[in-house]
Every structure is written in C-alpha cells, then in structure tokens.
Amino acid sequence: MDQDELLENERVERILSPHPLSFMKLQSLCIFLLIWGILIGWFANFSEWCNSWFNGFIQIILVWSIVLLIWGIIASLVTIRWRIFFLYLGVVLVGILLIIWQNWQSITGIVIPYYTIFVSIIGFLLVELYRRSHKYIISNHRIIFKGGVLTKEERTLRYDKISDINYKQGILGQIFGFGTVIPISQSGFGLGSDSTFAAGGVAVGKTRAKFFGLAGGEKEVQTPRARSYYELHGVYPFKEIKKLVESLVQGSVITQYQQEQVEFQREQVDIQREMRDLLKKQLELPGDLSINNVEEESSEEEEE
Amino acid sequence: MTGSWIDIIIFAPLAPISGVILFWFLQLVFIESEKYFLSKIKDRHIALCRFTNFLGVFFQTICHALGYTVTGSGISEFYLSVHYGKVAPKRKREGFFEWFSNGFLFIGPFFIPSLLLLLTLFFLIPSGFHFTIQHEYTFSESLINFGANLYMFSRSFIGFLVTIDLFHPAHIGFCILFLLIGLGIRPSYIKQEKKREKIDMLYDLRNIKNYLLNKPLYGLIFFITSYIFFYISFLLHSNWYLSFFSILGWLSIIAIISILVAHLLIFMIRITDRIPSIWRYMPYIIMIVSYIGMRVFFLFIPLEHSKSLSLLGMFILTIISTWFILKRETNKFKTIIDMESLRDLDGSR
Numbered sequence: 001m002d003q004d005e006l007l008e009n010e011r012v013e014r015i016l017s018p019h020p021l022s023f024m025k026l027q028s029l030c031i032f033l034l035i036w037g038i039l040i041g042w043f044a045n046f047s048e049w050c051n052s053w054f055n056g057f058i059q060i061i062l063v064w065s066i067v068l069l070i071w072g073i074i075a076s077l078v079t080i081r082w083r084i085f086f087l088y089l090g091v092v093l094v095g096i097l098l099i100i101w102q103n104w105q106s107i108t109g110i111v112i113p114y115y116t117i118f119v120s121i122i123g124f125l126l127v128e129l130y131r132r133s134h135k136y137i138i139s140n141h142r143i144i145f146k147g148g149v150l151t152k153e154e155r156t157l158r159y160d161k162i163s164d165i166n167y168k169q170g171i172l173g174q175i176f177g178f179g180t181v182i183p184i185s186q187s188g189f190g191l192g193s194d195s196t197f198a199a200g201g202v203a204v205g206k207t208r209a210k211f212f213g214l215a216g217g218e219k220e221v222q223t224p225r226a227r228s229y230y231e232l233h234g235v236y237p238f239k240e241i242k243k244l245v246e247s248l249v250q251g252s253v254i255t256q257y258q259q260e261q262v263e264f265q266r267e268q269v270d271i272q273r274e275m276r277d278l279l280k281k282q283l284e285l286p287g288d289l290s291i292n293n294v295e296e297e298s299s300e301e302e303e304e
Numbered sequence: 305m306t307g308s309w310i311d312i313i314i315f316a317p318l319a320p321i322s323g324v325i326l327f328w329f330l331q332l333v334f335i336e337s338e339k340y341f342l343s344k345i346k347d348r349h350i351a352l353c354r355f356t357n358f359l360g361v362f363f364q365t366i367c368h369a370l371g372y373t374v375t376g377s378g379i380s381e382f383y384l385s386v387h388y389g390k391v392a393p394k395r396k397r398e399g400f401f402e403w404f405s406n407g408f409l410f411i412g413p414f415f416i417p418s419l420l421l422l423l424t425l426f427f428l429i430p431s432g433f434h435f436t437i438q439h440e441y442t443f444s445e446s447l448i449n450f451g452a453n454l455y456m457f458s459r460s461f462i463g464f465l466v467t468i469d470l471f472h473p474a475h476i477g478f479c480i481l482f483l484l485i486g487l488g489i490r491p492s493y494i495k496q497e498k499k500r501e502k503i504d505m506l507y508d509l510r511n512i513k514n515y516l517l518n519k520p521l522y523g524l525i526f527f528i529t530s531y532i533f534f535y536i537s538f539l540l541h542s543n544w545y546l547s548f549f550s551i552l553g554w555l556s557i558i559a560i561i562s563i564l565v566a567h568l569l570i571f572m573i574r575i576t577d578r579i580p581s582i583w584r585y586m587p588y589i590i591m592i593v594s595y596i597g598m599r600v601f602f603l604f605i606p607l608e609h610s611k612s613l614s615l616l617g618m619f620i621l622t623i624i625s626t627w628f629i630l631k632r633e634t635n636k637f638k639t640i641i642d643m644e645s646l647r648d649l650d651g652s653r
Contacts, residue, residue, distance in 0.1 A: 041471055046471070174386035175354040 007141060013244060019178035022234020024170075026127045029084065032071060033091070033120035040064050041113030050109070057105040064112050066090040091119055136232050143183065147229035155230050157163040159252035161185050166224035167242055179238035181245055182224045182231040192225030207296060312444045317534035319446035320549030323454075327556035332508065334563040335489060341570045348577055357579060358386045359488025364413045365389030371408025375401040384640060403515075403522045410508075410515050417485045418555035421562065424478055425461065432460025438543040441534075446546060453550035458557055463562070465609045486566030489559050504560060575626060583633050587626040594621040 006012070021027070041061070044054040054060050072088030095115050098104070104111045129149060133204075137144040145155040163186045169179035184190035235241045254262070346353045365384050368391040372379050378394030393405070408416075426433065436452045438445065469475045516523045530545075537545040576584045595618040602610035 040475055042471075082628050118501060171384075171386065175358060 006139070009032075009141075011140045012137060013140060013248070014136075014138045014241065016138065016232065016235045016241065017164060018131050018134050018228065018234035019173075019176060020128075020177055021172050021176055022180075023127050023131050023228075024172055025079065025163050026130075027124065029075065030085070030120045030123035033068075035114055037113045037116030037120060040116065041109075044109030044113070052170045053232065054109065057108045059094060060108045060112055061099075063134065064116075065096070068092055087304060091116075115220070134228060134233065135237065138241075138248070140248065143232070143245070145230050145232075153229050157183055157185060157189075159249045161187075162249050164224075165249065166190070167226075167238075167246065169238060173234065173238065176236070177238055178231050178234045178236040179239060179242070180231055181235065182226055183245070183249075184224060190224060190226045190231065190269075193220045193222055313442040313488050314537075316441050316446050317531050317545070319443045320450045320546055320553075321530065323447060323450045324552045324556065325453075327553055327560070328414060331489075331556050331563070332561050334560055334567075336569065336615045338487075338563050338566055339626055341567065341574070345570065345573055345577065349573060352573070354386050359484060360413075361386070361389040362418050363488050364409065365391055367412030367416050368405070368409040370416065371405035371412065374408070375405045377401065377405060400525070403519045406515060410512050414489065414559065415555045417489050417550065418558040418562070421478075421482060421485055421558050422551075422555060425464070425558075426473065428478060429460050429464050433542050437536075437549045438546055441538045449546055450550055450553065451544070454553045454557060456560070457550075461557065461561070466615065467609070468615065470615075471599060477645050482562050483566060483569065484565075485559070486562035487569075489563060521584045530537050530578065558619060574624075575630065579626075579629055579633050581633070583629050586629055587622055590625045591618055591622045594618045 029121075030286065038062070043063070044050055044060050047054070055064065068086070068088045068093065072085040076083075076085040098115065099108055099111055123209070133149045135146040135149050137146070142156050142158045145153075145157070147153050162183045164184040166182040166184065167179060173179045182190050232241065232245070329428065342356060342530055349556075362384060365382070368389075369379055372391060375397060376395075377397045379391060380394040381390065383390040385564060396402075396623045397405075434456055436456075438449050468479065470479070485646065529564035533548070534545045537543065576587055579586075594612055596619040599610070600612035602614060613625045
C-alpha cells in the first residue's frame with residue numbers, strides 16, 4: 001500500500017491475502033475435471049472396457065459429457081449457483097466442437113483426457129489469479145478490502161461503523177489455520193440472505209377437465225455473507241487476525257461509562273457557554289443597568 | 305467326536321474371542337507407536353497432525369452416531385471439528401441400548417474404518433474370503449481354524465498389496481483410503497492432550513474397563529449370547545461362530561497393516577525433515593518418477609511380476625536417493641578426506 005493512501009496518523013497493522021486453499025470450492029471444480037480427465041483416459045485406453053464401452057467417438061463423448069453435466073447439476077444445486085453447470089456445459093461444448101473442427105474423431109480417447117486435464121490446469125491458474133487479486137489492509141483506523149482481476153474494487157470500513165463481526169472456519173481452515181472474517185456494517189453491508197422455496201401442485205380430473213393448483217411459499221433468513229472482496233476471506237493466521245480485528249473494533253467503540261462522561265462534558269460546555277453569553281450581555285448594557293447598579297438595587301430591596 | 309464336553313461347552317467358545325482380543329491388543333500397541341511418532345513431527349507438521357486428529361475424531365463421531373442409529377435413539381445433534389466431535393441422541397435411552405451405543409463409541413473406531421476397507425477389498429481381491437470348515441469344536445481346533453482363516457486372508461491381502469497397480473484408479477483410491485484409515489484409527493489429540501487428560505493406550509483401556517465394569521450384567525449378557533451362538537453353530541455343524549470372529553480378526557489385520565504403512569509415511573517425513581532446503585522434496589519426486597519409469601520400462605520389456613518389481617524398484621531407489629541426499633546435504637562440517645588419511649598426511653600417526 002502506498003504511503004499517500006494512508007490517512008493522517010494512520011498505521012498499517014497487517015497486509016493480508018487469502019490462503020492458497022481458501023478457495024477450495026472453486027478449486028474442487030478443477031480437481032474434479034483433473035480426476036475425471038485421468039479416469040476417462042484410463043477407461044478409454046487401458047481399462048478392460050476400452051474395446052467395448054469406450055470404443056468410438058460417440059461412446060466416449062457421451063460418457064464424458066453425461067458425467068460432467070451430472071456433476072455440474074449436483075454442484076449447482078448444492079452451492080445454488082447455476083453458473084457452475086453452464087461452465088461445465090461450456091467445457092463439454094467446446095470439447096465436442098474442437099474434436100469435430102479438427103477431425104479428431106478417431107483419436108477421441110486421447111484428445112478428451114488431454115483436453116479435460118488442460119482445462120482443469122487453466123481453471124487452477126484462473127482461481128490462483130483470482131486469489132492473488134485480493135488484498136486486505138488492516139490499519140489502526142480502518143480495514144481496506146481491495147480486489148478485482150480486471151475491474152478493481154475497493155471497500156473501506158471504519159472500525160466505529162462495524163456493528164457485528166462473523167467468523168467462519170471450515171475443516172480445511174481448522175487444519176491449516178485460516179478462516180474468514182465478515183465485518184457487518186451498521187448499514188447491513190456483509191449480510192446476505194438464504195431463501196428456500198417450496199411449491200406443490202394438485203391435478204384433479206380424469207380425461208378432459210383438469211384443474212391444477214399450485215401453492216408455494218418462500219422463507220428468507222438473513223445470514224452473514226459477502227463477496228470475497230468485501231470480507232477477510234481465508235486469512236492466515238486466523239486466530240491472530242481475529243484477535244487483532246476484535247481489539248481494533250473494541251478500541252474504537254465508546255463504552256457506556258465513556259458515553260456518560262461525554263454527555264456530562266457536553267452539558268458542562270453548554271452551561272459555560274450560557275454563562276459566557278450572559279456576561280457578554282451584561283457588559284453590553286448601558287451604565288445605569290450595569291452589574292453594580294443592579295446589585296445595589298437588589299440590596300436596597302432586601303433591606304426594606 | 306474327540307475332545308471332552310467341558311472343553312466344548314466352556315473353553316471352545318473362548319478360543320476365537322481370545323484371538324480377536326490378542327489382535328486388537330496388537331492394534332492398540334501399533335496405534336500407540338504411531339501416535340508417538342506423530343507427536344515427534346508435530347512441531348514441523350502441525351497441519352498433518354491436525355488432519356490425522358480430524359480423521360480420528362471423524363471415525364469416532366461416525367461410530368457414535370452409528371451406535372445411536374442402530375439402537376433407535378436417533379441423532380439430535382452432530383458436531384464435528386478438528387479437535388472435538390459430539391453426537392447427542394434424540395431420545396435418551398437407558399439400560400442395554402445406552403450400553404450398546406457406548407460400545408460403538410469405544411470399540412467401533414477400531415473396527416468400523418477397517419470394515420470400510422474390507423468392503424473395498426471384497427471387490428479388489430479375487431480370493432481370500434474363505435472360511436475353513438470346522439470338524440471339531442474344541443478349544444485347540446477352534447483356535448487353529450481361527451488362525452487358518454486369518455492366514456488365508458492375510459496371504460491374499462499382502463499378495464494384493466505387493467502387486468498393487470498404481471496405474472489403476474481403483475487401486476489408487478484404495479491406497480488413499482488405506483493411508484487415511486491408517487492415520488485415523490487412533491485416539492485423537494496430538495497437540496492439545498497436555499491441557500486435557502492424556503489420551504493414550506492406557507486411556508483407551510481404562511475407558512473400556514470402565515465400560516465393562518459399570519454394567520457387568522450387560523457384559524455377562526454379551527458372553528452368554530456368544531456362548532449361545534457357539535452352541536447353535538455346534539449343533540448345526542456350521543462355522544458361523546468362528547466366521548464371525550474371523551471377520552473381526554481380518555479387520556484387526558487390515559488395521560494393523562494400514563497403521564504400519566502409515567508408520568512408513570511418518571518415518572519418511574521424519575527423515576526428509578532432516579534434509580535442508582528444497583532438496584527435502586526430492587525423495588517424494590524420486591518415488592513417483594521411479595515408479596512411472598519402472599512401469600514404462602516394463603511396458604517395453606515385459607516381465608513376470610512387473611508390478612511388484614516396479615514397487616520394489618521404487619522403494620529401493622527412494623531409499624538410496626534419500627540416503628545419498630541426506631549424506632550430501634547434511635555432512636557439511638565433515639572433510640572430504642577422511643580423518644584416517646589426514647592423520648597419515650599429517651604424520652601424526
């Protein structure tokens with residue numbers, strides 16, 4: 001981080017980036033491609049079924065694409081991200097088009113494994129590029145989240161604006177000592193929602209008249225969630241970072257006693273200000289209504 | 305029929321039980337040894353230790369959950385982390401069911417992971433799952449038959465291991481599972497045990513002793529059930545009783561061999577830790593490259609036992625290269641000319 005980006009009296013505590021294994025959800029998609037590439041290569045060239053089930057362009061392509069697409073559907077349903085399915089669909093379509101375009105039908109058993117492994121390696125490199133684009137700067141005043149491969153994004157969060165902090169540590173994180181810190185701001189930044197939808201239908205009738213009824217419902221639950229650019233995603237060492245963030249947030253939060261003190265001081269200042277105004281007014285009054293005259297008049301009244 | 309009635313009625317049922325206990329005890333000793341070696345590398349490989357902890361906790365938690373499921377208690381809470389696992393039943397069941405589900409927790413982790421491997425082996429080994437036919441039902445005959453069952457299985461199993469094909473996806477999958485189970489069949493906590501109660505072989509034995517002594521009646525029921533099972537087998541002239549305990553013996557053998565292989569891995573990590581710089585990764589690379597090289601070599605020059613020879617070649621090359629790297633990289637303070645020659649040159653001798 002450049003010095004000119006820092007504010008006055010600002011000091012950088014830590015500069016962090018996500019742990020190499022923290023994007024395992026994305027990496028696992030590539031791992032599957034790699035394993036399936038090796039397996040399809042073995043099935044098509046070395047297994048006992050290479051001359052029966054995997055004998056020819058159509059058979060290999062069918063098995064290869066069906067497994068990829070089924071896995072894509074499962075992964076999309078589990079993560080609720082249909083882009084995974086479309087990604088695998090893209091891999092399948094490009095693979096088929098490549099073989100047809102280059103007339104590689106006779107060597108499909110060799111091309112398909114190499115292509116799948118190549119795509120998985122490209123995937124690993126892209127995930128790594130994405131991971132390296134993240135940078136988190138923890139200073140004594142704020143947390144700066146930076147990221148973006150092509151479009152650069154940046155978010156700054158002051159500690160006094162943090163209302164809640166969420167910590168996440170998966171099994172891999174527990175083993176390798178990394179985890180995710182999601183600071184939730186007062187405006188609700190850092191919160192996402194999980195929604196479930198249920199629907200049911202009833203068909204009534206025999207041959208002609210059919211009635212179809214549909215009843216549905218949706219349930220939404222607020223949950224701490226942010227994009228990896230807007231959270232401290234997979235930071236290492238997790239325990240130290242957790243402690244640091246917690247202490248920095250705690251340091252910028254005014255406690256109840258401090259709040260009372262501030263209120264009391266404010267009242268004092270208001271009283272002093274009023275007194276000053278009164279004194280000013282009295283000094284500005286003409287001679288017969290000056291302070292001395294007023295005091296004399298009041299003492300005479302007391303004597304009477 | 306030879307053998308006295310006392311032998312058949314009282315002692316014969318104990319033969320396979322004592323055999324299983326013996327193998328299980330061996331398993332405990334190997335587990336303890338593995339734990340000792342893991343604790344030696346924990347400072348430099350804390351992630352590996354945490355991973356093995358997780359495997360241990362995972363197997364224990366799964367066994368506990370299985371216990372509650374089998375006894376019909378249900379599961380209301382299932383928590384699993386690297387250092388701790390917890391399973392809470394939906395319905396609290398007292399008496400025998402509680403005792404039985406606790407049995408799964410204390411004894412299950414020693415056998416259930418191996419059962420997974422045994423099921424995998426069933427598809428990979430063509431033979432070896434045979435039981436001897438029992439003619440006599442005496443103690444010695446039962447023990448001999450039990451030993452014969454174990455021997456036949458062990459021969460097939462070790463035969464499979466020494467001819468394993470690391471170019472076969474199913475065999476690679478088995479290898480990974482085998483290593484994971486080898487690292488995971490043990491009580492956990494490599495790092496945090498100092499803060500807690502020491503979890504070792506004695507801790508396990510103490511737990512099992514308490515488990516048996518707390519409810520002696522249920523232990524007695526178990527023994528009576530075993531005896532009844534034996535008598536039924538005896539009356540029907542079948543080998544069911546012996547077969548059941550033979551399977552438990554097989555599970556112990558699988559566990560012991562997997563722990564031994566895990567020992568080799570830990571030993572290799574310990575050795576390579578002594579090699580400085582990037583050279584420490586060299587033995588692992590040599591191991592993979594040498595195996596691939598040997599397999600390719602035998603592809604052009606086909607020989608009988610090429611898979612075993614490839615494995616053997618891999619081991620020999622890895623050991624030699626590790627020894628060479630270790631000698632080259634760690635003998636920094638030694639002179640190239642040995643001390644004897646130096647003394648000769650010096651004229652001091």
